[in-house]
Amino acid sequence: MALRLPGRALWQASPRLATLSRVSTQAPRWTRSYAIPPLEENRTAIVTGSSRGIGKAIALRLANDGYDICINDVEANKSGCDEVVKEIEGLGRKAFAYTADVSNLNEVQGLVQASVSELGPLNTMIANAGISQVKALLDLTEQDLKRMFEVNVFGLYNCYSTAAKQMISQGGGGKILGAASIVAFKPFPLLSHYSASKFAVRGLTQAFAMEMATHKITVNAYAPGIVGTAMWDQIDEGLGELKGVKKGDTIKKYSEDLIALGRTSVPEDVSSTVSFLASKDSDYMTGQTIVIDGGIVFT
Numbered sequence: 001m002a003l004r005l006p007g008r009a010l011w012q013a014s015p016r017l018a019t020l021s022r023v024s025t026q027a028p029r030w031t032r033s034y035a036i037p038p039l040e041e042n043r044t045a046i047v048t049g050s051s052r053g054i055g056k057a058i059a060l061r062l063a064n065d066g067y068d069i070c071i072n073d074v075e076a077n078k079s080g081c082d083e084v085v086k087e088i089e090g091l092g093r094k095a096f097a098y099t100a101d102v103s104n105l106n107e108v109q110g111l112v113q114a115s116v117s118e119l120g121p122l123n124t125m126i127a128n129a130g131i132s133q134v135k136a137l138l139d140l141t142e143q144d145l146k147r148m149f150e151v152n153v154f155g156l157y158n159c160y161s162t163a164a165k166q167m168i169s170q171g172g173g174g175k176i177l178g179a180a181s182i183v184a185f186k187p188f189p190l191l192s193h194y195s196a197s198k199f200a201v202r203g204l205t206q207a208f209a210m211e212m213a214t215h216k217i218t219v220n221a222y223a224p225g226i227v228g229t230a231m232w233d234q235i236d237e238g239l240g241e242l243k244g245v246k247k248g249d250t251i252k253k254y255s256e257d258l259i260a261l262g263r264t265s266v267p268e269d270v271s272s273t274v275s276f277l278a279s280k281d282s283d284y285m286t287g288q289t290i291v292i293d294g295g296i297v298f299t
């Protein structure tokens with residue numbers, strides 16, 4: 001049987017221990033050198049694909065958290081960007097819109113430069129923009145595959161790498177986040193190239209996390225499930241056409257059959273987790289892809 005002595009008795013019994021400060025027996029305290037400036041200092045974030053849907057919810061949430069925000073989307077969605085800018089200004093934060101196609105590196109470089117000159121040093125990059133497409137594997141064209149990877153993988157790489165270079169030049173670290181999906185863990189049939197592109201997001205996120213750690217930049221991804229946005233309207237319609245069911249029925253059936261919590265997700269389910277991943281509270285996390293899906297995929 002093990003002999004149990006109270007800690008105080010052991011301490012007093014050992015003359016050598018008694019000469020040491022008590023603190024020295026504990027692990028060194030974690031000295032935090034935060035990537036994100038304290039609240040009273042200026043915090044800035046770029047959110048790509050933020051004229052609507054999950055990106056818009058993230059932009060509004062980060063503005064509420066005290067960030068000034070650069071709103072980005074493609075030129076076709078400029079009016080949506082302008083509306084989000086107005087909403088953020090209404091919250092008392094700075095915001096501006098910069099249209100750029102994330103699949104074009106020059107345009108992403110312009111986006112980061114514009115954000116720095118309008119808002120100040122870049123603390124947080126949210127590589128949220130993405131596209132999906134419903135199509136059977138054997139019907140995919142080379143162009144289908146190319147465009148999916150240009151936006152979801154090259155686009156994310158352009159945002160991660162350009163933001164990282166900017167953060168390294170500033171010193172002081174930063175936070176980089178990207179949009180993955182539950183299909184990065186288990187593909188959905190008829191969304192195969194989309195699923196593969198999101199697997200690549202997880203891979204790039206892990207690799208960037210390792211190489212950016214020395215610069216005090218953390219890199220994580222968020223993986224939503226079935227969120228009721230324009231993207232899922234399009235998936236619902238595409239799956240419905242292929243399976244011969246009417247609009248709205250597929251998302252309803254998937255939500256009922258697949259989601260443990262029993263409801264379709266809303267963008268705010270995702271933006272609250274992104275808020276955490278962008279905050280100091282997640283400073284010891286990097287390379288993770290966090291699932292927010294109401295209980296579909298269990299990691």
Ligand code: NAD
Nearest residue numbers: 049053054074101102129130179181224226227229230231
């Ligand atoms: P959404 O289609 O409503 O919004 C995406 C936005 O990205 C659009 O405004 C679009 O114009 C923009 N965008 C597309 N290509 C772009 C480009 N090349 N450059 C700049 N902007 C571009 O979709 P959402 O549901 O809000 O999805 C946001 C992200 O979350 C995407 O990456 C998506 O893959 C991911 N996601 C969504 C769901 C979901 O259920 N809706 C689930 C998992 C992951």
